[in-house]
Amino acid sequence: MIRPSRAVRDATPAEGRYPLVVSGSGLGTGWIRAEYLASHGYVVVAAPSSSRTGTLQASQPAIALETQTRNLEFLFAFARQQPYVDATRLGILGVNFDGMAALVFEMRNMQADAIISLDGYEAKAGSVSTVRDSPFFDPLRLRVPYLLFVQDERDPGPALAHDRSLWRGLAYSTRFWYVLNGFNHSQLISDVANATTLSAEQQAGHRFILQTMRLFLDAYVKRDASAATRILKSSPGAGLPSSLTKVAERATALPAVPDGEEFEKIVMSGRIDEAASIYRAAKAANPELVLFDEGTIGLYAFRYDQQKMTTEALELRRLAAEAFPESAAAAHQRGIAAAAAGNLPEARSEFERTLRLLGGSGPTGLSAARKDDIRRDVEKRLAALGGGA
DSSP states (O other): OOOOOOOOTTOOOOSSOEEEEEESOOSTTHHHHHHHHHTTTOEEEEOOOOHHHHHHHHHOHHHHHHHHHHHHHHHHHHHTTSTTEEEEEEEEEEETTHHHHHHHHHHHHOOOSEEEEESOGGGBTTTHHHHHTSTTOOGGGOOSOEEEEEOOOSSOOGGGSBOOHHHHHOTTSOEEEEEETTOOHHHHHOTTTTGGGSOHHHHHHHHHHHHHHHHHHHHHTSOOHHHHHHHHHSOTTTTSOGGGEEEEEEEOOOOOOOOHHHHHHHHHTTOHHHHHHHHHHHHHHOTTOOOSOHHHHHHHHHHHHHTTOHHHHHHHHHHHHHHOTTOHHHHHHHHHHHHHTTOHHHHHHHHHHHHHHHHSSSOOSOOHHHHHHHHHHHHHHHHHHTOOO
Protein backbone atom coordinates (compact mmCIF):
# COMPACT_ATOMS: atom_id res chain seq x y z
CA MET A 1 0.00 0.00 0.00
CA ILE A 2 1.34 3.43 -0.92
CA ARG A 3 0.71 6.34 1.41
CA PRO A 4 1.67 9.96 0.90
CA SER A 5 4.41 11.34 3.12
CA ARG A 6 5.03 14.90 4.21
CA ALA A 7 8.77 14.32 4.34
CA VAL A 8 10.89 15.84 1.59
CA ARG A 9 13.70 13.82 0.10
CA ASP A 10 17.16 15.40 0.47
CA ALA A 11 15.70 18.46 2.18
CA THR A 12 18.11 21.14 3.37
CA PRO A 13 18.65 20.63 7.13
CA ALA A 14 17.19 23.26 9.43
CA GLU A 15 19.61 25.61 11.13
CA GLY A 16 20.99 24.57 14.48
CA ARG A 17 21.74 21.25 16.14
CA TYR A 18 19.05 18.84 17.28
CA PRO A 19 18.80 15.84 19.61
CA LEU A 20 19.18 12.43 18.03
CA VAL A 21 16.99 9.33 17.95
CA VAL A 22 18.62 6.15 16.61
CA SER A 23 16.12 3.48 15.64
CA GLY A 24 16.70 -0.15 14.83
CA SER A 25 13.70 -0.37 12.52
CA GLY A 26 13.41 1.55 9.30
CA LEU A 27 11.01 -0.30 7.00
CA GLY A 28 7.29 -0.88 6.95
CA THR A 29 5.49 1.79 8.93
CA GLY A 30 8.54 3.02 10.85
CA TRP A 31 8.49 6.20 8.76
CA ILE A 32 5.39 7.35 10.63
CA ARG A 33 7.25 7.40 13.94
CA ALA A 34 10.28 8.95 12.29
CA GLU A 35 8.27 11.76 10.71
CA TYR A 36 6.34 12.44 13.89
CA LEU A 37 9.48 12.71 16.03
CA ALA A 38 11.33 14.71 13.38
CA SER A 39 8.45 17.17 13.25
CA HIS A 40 8.99 17.79 16.96
CA GLY A 41 12.66 18.62 16.75
CA TYR A 42 14.56 15.32 16.57
CA VAL A 43 16.99 13.97 14.02
CA VAL A 44 15.92 10.37 13.40
CA VAL A 45 18.19 7.80 11.77
CA ALA A 46 17.10 4.21 11.20
CA ALA A 47 18.15 0.99 9.52
CA PRO A 48 16.12 -2.19 9.06
CA SER A 49 17.22 -5.75 9.70
CA SER A 50 18.47 -7.58 6.62
CA SER A 51 16.74 -10.79 5.60
CA ARG A 52 19.85 -12.69 6.69
CA THR A 53 19.70 -11.13 10.14
CA GLY A 54 16.02 -11.97 10.31
CA THR A 55 16.89 -15.62 9.75
CA LEU A 56 19.61 -15.48 12.39
CA GLN A 57 17.12 -14.12 14.90
CA ALA A 58 15.49 -17.54 14.82
CA SER A 59 18.51 -19.77 14.25
CA GLN A 60 21.35 -17.97 16.06
CA PRO A 61 19.85 -15.16 18.11
CA ALA A 62 23.13 -14.27 19.86
CA ILE A 63 24.74 -13.45 16.51
CA ALA A 64 21.67 -11.51 15.40
CA LEU A 65 21.68 -9.52 18.64
CA GLU A 66 25.32 -8.56 18.20
CA THR A 67 24.69 -7.64 14.55
CA GLN A 68 21.77 -5.40 15.43
CA THR A 69 23.63 -3.80 18.31
CA ARG A 70 26.51 -2.97 15.99
CA ASN A 71 24.03 -1.53 13.49
CA LEU A 72 22.84 0.88 16.18
CA GLU A 73 26.45 1.77 16.95
CA PHE A 74 27.13 2.39 13.26
CA LEU A 75 24.09 4.64 12.95
CA PHE A 76 25.14 6.58 16.03
CA ALA A 77 28.69 6.99 14.70
CA PHE A 78 27.35 8.20 11.35
CA ALA A 79 24.78 10.59 12.82
CA ARG A 80 27.12 12.22 15.32
CA GLN A 81 29.29 13.45 12.42
CA GLN A 82 26.43 15.45 10.93
CA PRO A 83 26.64 19.18 11.71
CA TYR A 84 22.94 19.42 12.59
CA VAL A 85 23.08 16.62 15.20
CA ASP A 86 23.60 17.16 18.91
CA ALA A 87 24.85 13.68 19.80
CA THR A 88 25.10 14.55 23.50
CA ARG A 89 21.31 14.20 23.57
CA LEU A 90 20.48 10.67 22.43
CA GLY A 91 17.47 8.38 22.46
CA ILE A 92 17.56 4.76 21.27
CA LEU A 93 14.40 3.18 19.85
CA GLY A 94 14.20 -0.56 19.32
CA VAL A 95 11.31 -2.33 17.60
CA ASN A 96 10.70 -6.09 17.93
CA PHE A 97 14.05 -7.91 18.16
CA ASP A 98 15.84 -4.58 18.28
CA GLY A 99 14.36 -3.84 21.68
CA MET A 100 17.05 -6.18 22.99
CA ALA A 101 19.68 -4.48 20.86
CA ALA A 102 18.70 -1.10 22.32
CA LEU A 103 19.33 -2.41 25.83
CA VAL A 104 22.67 -4.00 24.91
CA PHE A 105 23.73 -0.82 23.09
CA GLU A 106 23.26 1.19 26.26
CA MET A 107 24.76 -1.39 28.60
CA ARG A 108 27.82 -1.54 26.36
CA ASN A 109 28.24 2.16 25.59
CA MET A 110 26.34 4.15 28.25
CA GLN A 111 25.76 6.94 25.71
CA ALA A 112 21.97 7.32 25.60
CA ASP A 113 19.66 9.46 27.69
CA ALA A 114 16.62 7.23 27.20
CA ILE A 115 15.64 3.84 25.74
CA ILE A 116 12.32 3.00 24.04
CA SER A 117 11.30 -0.54 23.15
CA LEU A 118 8.22 -1.14 21.01
CA ASP A 119 7.16 -4.74 21.50
CA GLY A 120 10.74 -5.69 22.33
CA TYR A 121 11.61 -9.36 22.56
CA GLU A 122 13.15 -8.79 25.98
CA ALA A 123 9.64 -8.82 27.46
CA LYS A 124 8.72 -12.26 26.10
CA ALA A 125 9.31 -15.59 27.81
CA GLY A 126 10.80 -17.19 24.72
CA SER A 127 13.47 -14.53 24.21
CA VAL A 128 14.37 -12.97 27.53
CA SER A 129 17.31 -15.34 27.92
CA THR A 130 18.81 -14.09 24.65
CA VAL A 131 19.54 -10.65 26.03
CA ARG A 132 20.52 -11.99 29.45
CA ASP A 133 23.07 -14.28 27.83
CA SER A 134 24.81 -11.40 26.06
CA PRO A 135 28.29 -10.87 27.50
CA PHE A 136 27.43 -7.17 27.68
CA PHE A 137 24.23 -7.60 29.67
CA ASP A 138 24.69 -5.71 32.94
CA PRO A 139 21.68 -4.18 34.73
CA LEU A 140 24.01 -1.93 36.74
CA ARG A 141 24.91 -0.09 33.52
CA LEU A 142 21.33 0.78 32.56
CA ARG A 143 20.84 4.04 34.44
CA VAL A 144 18.62 5.87 31.98
CA PRO A 145 14.82 5.72 31.68
CA TYR A 146 13.30 2.83 29.76
CA LEU A 147 9.88 2.87 28.06
CA LEU A 148 8.37 -0.42 26.92
CA PHE A 149 5.15 -1.21 25.04
CA VAL A 150 4.24 -4.92 24.93
CA GLN A 151 1.85 -6.71 22.60
CA ASP A 152 -1.52 -8.06 23.76
CA GLU A 153 -2.26 -11.30 21.91
CA ARG A 154 -5.59 -13.07 22.28
CA ASP A 155 -4.12 -16.55 22.82
CA PRO A 156 -0.34 -16.18 23.09
CA GLY A 157 1.83 -19.26 22.93
CA PRO A 158 4.36 -19.90 25.70
CA ALA A 159 7.13 -18.06 23.82
CA LEU A 160 5.02 -14.90 23.59
CA ALA A 161 3.88 -14.89 27.21
CA HIS A 162 4.85 -11.70 28.99
CA ASP A 163 7.97 -11.99 31.13
CA ARG A 164 8.57 -9.02 33.41
CA SER A 165 11.59 -10.41 35.23
CA LEU A 166 14.12 -8.46 33.18
CA TRP A 167 12.08 -5.26 33.41
CA ARG A 168 11.82 -5.63 37.18
CA GLY A 169 15.53 -6.34 37.46
CA LEU A 170 16.55 -3.06 35.83
CA ALA A 171 16.31 -1.40 39.20
CA TYR A 172 18.56 1.56 38.37
CA SER A 173 16.36 2.74 35.52
CA THR A 174 13.04 4.57 35.81
CA ARG A 175 10.86 2.16 33.85
CA PHE A 176 7.48 2.28 32.13
CA TRP A 177 5.49 -0.80 31.07
CA TYR A 178 2.40 -0.52 28.85
CA VAL A 179 0.02 -3.09 27.46
CA LEU A 180 -2.87 -1.72 25.39
CA ASN A 181 -5.93 -3.93 25.35
CA GLY A 182 -6.26 -5.70 21.99
CA PHE A 183 -3.09 -4.19 20.51
CA ASN A 184 -1.43 -7.33 19.21
CA HIS A 185 1.99 -7.30 17.55
CA SER A 186 0.92 -5.96 14.17
CA GLN A 187 -1.48 -3.48 15.72
CA LEU A 188 1.11 -2.22 18.16
CA ILE A 189 3.89 -1.47 15.69
CA SER A 190 1.75 -0.33 12.74
CA ASP A 191 1.50 3.31 13.83
CA VAL A 192 -1.34 4.92 11.88
CA ALA A 193 -0.28 3.86 8.38
CA ASN A 194 -3.64 2.17 7.95
CA ALA A 195 -5.61 4.84 9.74
CA THR A 196 -8.63 4.46 7.48
CA THR A 197 -9.11 0.89 8.74
CA LEU A 198 -8.88 1.77 12.44
CA SER A 199 -11.69 2.59 14.82
CA ALA A 200 -11.66 5.91 16.63
CA GLU A 201 -10.59 4.07 19.78
CA GLN A 202 -7.70 2.35 18.00
CA GLN A 203 -6.55 5.65 16.56
CA ALA A 204 -6.61 7.08 20.07
CA GLY A 205 -4.38 4.20 21.18
CA HIS A 206 -1.88 4.92 18.43
CA ARG A 207 -1.88 8.61 19.27
CA PHE A 208 -1.19 7.70 22.88
CA ILE A 209 1.80 5.56 21.87
CA LEU A 210 3.34 8.27 19.70
CA GLN A 211 2.62 11.07 22.14
CA THR A 212 4.00 9.06 25.06
CA MET A 213 7.19 8.38 23.11
CA ARG A 214 7.53 12.07 22.37
CA LEU A 215 6.85 13.10 25.98
CA PHE A 216 9.37 10.52 27.18
CA LEU A 217 12.04 11.78 24.78
CA ASP A 218 11.26 15.41 25.56
CA ALA A 219 11.67 14.70 29.28
CA TYR A 220 14.90 12.75 29.13
CA VAL A 221 16.61 13.54 25.82
CA LYS A 222 15.64 17.20 25.42
CA ARG A 223 15.75 17.48 29.23
CA ASP A 224 12.55 19.49 29.24
CA ALA A 225 11.61 20.10 32.88
CA SER A 226 7.89 20.47 32.20
CA ALA A 227 7.80 17.20 30.25
CA ALA A 228 9.69 15.45 33.05
CA THR A 229 7.17 16.73 35.58
CA ARG A 230 4.26 15.53 33.45
CA ILE A 231 5.62 12.06 32.90
CA LEU A 232 6.60 11.53 36.53
CA LYS A 233 3.72 13.22 38.33
CA SER A 234 0.75 12.14 36.24
CA SER A 235 -0.74 8.66 36.17
CA PRO A 236 1.14 6.44 33.67
CA GLY A 237 -2.13 5.81 31.82
CA ALA A 238 -3.27 9.41 31.69
CA GLY A 239 -4.70 10.13 28.24
CA LEU A 240 -5.28 6.49 27.35
CA PRO A 241 -8.94 5.44 26.93
CA SER A 242 -9.97 3.26 29.86
CA SER A 243 -11.11 0.51 27.49
CA LEU A 244 -7.54 0.26 26.14
CA THR A 245 -5.80 0.38 29.51
CA LYS A 246 -4.66 -3.13 30.35
CA VAL A 247 -1.34 -2.37 32.06
CA ALA A 248 0.20 1.06 32.64
CA GLU A 249 2.94 1.03 35.28
CA ARG A 250 5.93 3.09 36.28
CA ALA A 251 8.82 2.04 38.53
CA THR A 252 11.18 4.62 39.96
CA ALA A 253 14.91 4.06 39.66
CA LEU A 254 17.03 3.36 42.69
CA PRO A 255 20.18 5.47 43.08
CA ALA A 256 22.84 4.15 40.71
CA VAL A 257 25.57 1.90 42.07
CA PRO A 258 29.00 1.27 40.54
CA ASP A 259 29.31 -1.37 37.86
CA GLY A 260 32.10 -3.93 38.08
CA GLU A 261 34.75 -1.72 36.51
CA GLU A 262 33.87 1.28 38.68
CA PHE A 263 33.76 -0.83 41.83
CA GLU A 264 37.18 -2.30 41.05
CA LYS A 265 38.66 1.20 40.72
CA ILE A 266 37.29 2.14 44.14
CA VAL A 267 38.64 -1.03 45.75
CA MET A 268 42.03 -1.02 44.12
CA SER A 269 42.61 2.67 44.87
CA GLY A 270 42.55 1.73 48.55
CA ARG A 271 39.06 3.09 49.31
CA ILE A 272 37.89 -0.19 50.77
CA ASP A 273 35.76 1.38 53.52
CA GLU A 274 33.97 3.37 50.81
CA ALA A 275 33.45 0.23 48.75
CA ALA A 276 31.99 -1.60 51.75
CA SER A 277 29.65 1.31 52.52
CA ILE A 278 28.49 1.42 48.89
CA TYR A 279 27.79 -2.31 48.97
CA ARG A 280 25.81 -2.17 52.23
CA ALA A 281 23.70 0.81 51.19
CA ALA A 282 22.99 -0.67 47.76
CA LYS A 283 22.14 -4.08 49.22
CA ALA A 284 19.77 -2.51 51.73
CA ALA A 285 17.98 -0.66 48.93
CA ASN A 286 17.92 -3.69 46.61
CA PRO A 287 18.29 -7.09 48.32
CA GLU A 288 18.45 -8.77 44.90
CA LEU A 289 21.61 -6.88 43.98
CA VAL A 290 24.72 -8.83 43.00
CA LEU A 291 27.44 -6.17 43.02
CA PHE A 292 30.31 -8.66 42.80
CA ASP A 293 30.79 -12.41 42.84
CA GLU A 294 32.85 -14.32 45.36
CA GLY A 295 35.69 -14.97 42.96
CA THR A 296 36.06 -11.33 41.99
CA ILE A 297 36.19 -9.94 45.52
CA GLY A 298 38.64 -12.72 46.33
CA LEU A 299 40.86 -11.61 43.46
CA TYR A 300 41.00 -8.07 44.83
CA ALA A 301 42.00 -9.43 48.24
CA PHE A 302 44.65 -11.61 46.63
CA ARG A 303 46.18 -8.59 44.90
CA TYR A 304 46.55 -6.79 48.22
CA ASP A 305 47.88 -9.92 49.87
CA GLN A 306 50.55 -10.22 47.18
CA GLN A 307 51.68 -6.70 48.11
CA LYS A 308 51.86 -7.72 51.80
CA MET A 309 49.02 -5.30 52.55
CA THR A 310 47.42 -7.63 55.05
CA THR A 311 45.04 -5.09 56.59
CA GLU A 312 43.46 -4.28 53.23
CA ALA A 313 43.31 -7.96 52.29
CA LEU A 314 41.51 -8.75 55.55
CA GLU A 315 38.99 -5.95 55.01
CA LEU A 316 38.10 -7.42 51.64
CA ARG A 317 37.88 -10.96 53.02
CA ARG A 318 35.50 -9.62 55.67
CA LEU A 319 33.38 -8.05 52.96
CA ALA A 320 33.32 -11.33 51.03
CA ALA A 321 32.26 -13.25 54.13
CA GLU A 322 29.53 -10.67 54.78
CA ALA A 323 28.26 -10.86 51.20
CA PHE A 324 28.38 -14.68 51.11
CA PRO A 325 27.59 -15.73 54.70
CA GLU A 326 26.89 -19.35 53.76
CA SER A 327 30.18 -19.80 51.92
CA ALA A 328 32.66 -22.04 53.68
CA ALA A 329 35.33 -20.90 51.21
CA ALA A 330 34.78 -17.23 52.12
CA ALA A 331 34.95 -18.01 55.85
CA HIS A 332 38.11 -20.03 55.29
CA GLN A 333 39.82 -17.22 53.39
CA ARG A 334 38.77 -14.68 56.01
CA GLY A 335 40.35 -16.85 58.69
CA ILE A 336 43.61 -17.07 56.73
CA ALA A 337 43.65 -13.30 56.17
CA ALA A 338 42.93 -12.61 59.85
CA ALA A 339 45.82 -14.85 60.90
CA ALA A 340 48.15 -13.10 58.44
CA ALA A 341 47.11 -9.74 59.87
CA GLY A 342 47.78 -10.94 63.42
CA ASN A 343 44.11 -11.06 64.49
CA LEU A 344 44.19 -14.53 65.98
CA PRO A 345 40.78 -14.47 67.77
CA GLU A 346 39.07 -13.56 64.49
CA ALA A 347 41.04 -16.24 62.67
CA ARG A 348 40.02 -18.91 65.18
CA SER A 349 36.38 -17.81 65.03
CA GLU A 350 36.30 -17.95 61.23
CA PHE A 351 38.00 -21.34 61.08
CA GLU A 352 35.44 -22.74 63.50
CA ARG A 353 32.64 -21.21 61.42
CA THR A 354 34.16 -22.79 58.33
CA LEU A 355 33.89 -26.24 59.90
CA ARG A 356 30.27 -25.61 60.87
CA LEU A 357 29.44 -24.60 57.32
CA LEU A 358 31.22 -27.64 55.91
CA GLY A 359 29.29 -29.88 58.26
CA GLY A 360 25.93 -28.29 57.61
CA SER A 361 23.16 -29.69 55.47
CA GLY A 362 22.93 -26.73 53.10
CA PRO A 363 24.64 -26.59 49.72
CA THR A 364 28.20 -25.26 49.75
CA GLY A 365 28.91 -25.11 46.02
CA LEU A 366 32.09 -27.08 46.66
CA SER A 367 33.06 -30.50 45.41
CA ALA A 368 33.60 -33.24 47.97
CA ALA A 369 37.34 -33.15 47.30
CA ARG A 370 37.49 -29.38 47.79
CA LYS A 371 35.53 -29.62 51.04
CA ASP A 372 37.98 -32.23 52.32
CA ASP A 373 40.94 -30.03 51.38
CA ILE A 374 39.48 -27.05 53.25
CA ARG A 375 38.61 -29.14 56.28
CA ARG A 376 42.14 -30.55 56.56
CA ASP A 377 43.66 -27.07 56.17
CA VAL A 378 41.36 -25.58 58.81
CA GLU A 379 42.07 -28.37 61.30
CA LYS A 380 45.80 -27.86 60.77
CA ARG A 381 45.52 -24.11 61.27
CA LEU A 382 43.34 -24.47 64.39
CA ALA A 383 45.86 -26.86 65.88
CA ALA A 384 48.61 -24.31 65.23
CA LEU A 385 46.49 -21.64 66.95
CA GLY A 386 46.00 -23.89 69.96
CA GLY A 387 42.33 -24.57 69.24
CA GLY A 388 40.61 -27.86 68.57
CA ALA A 389 38.49 -28.83 65.59
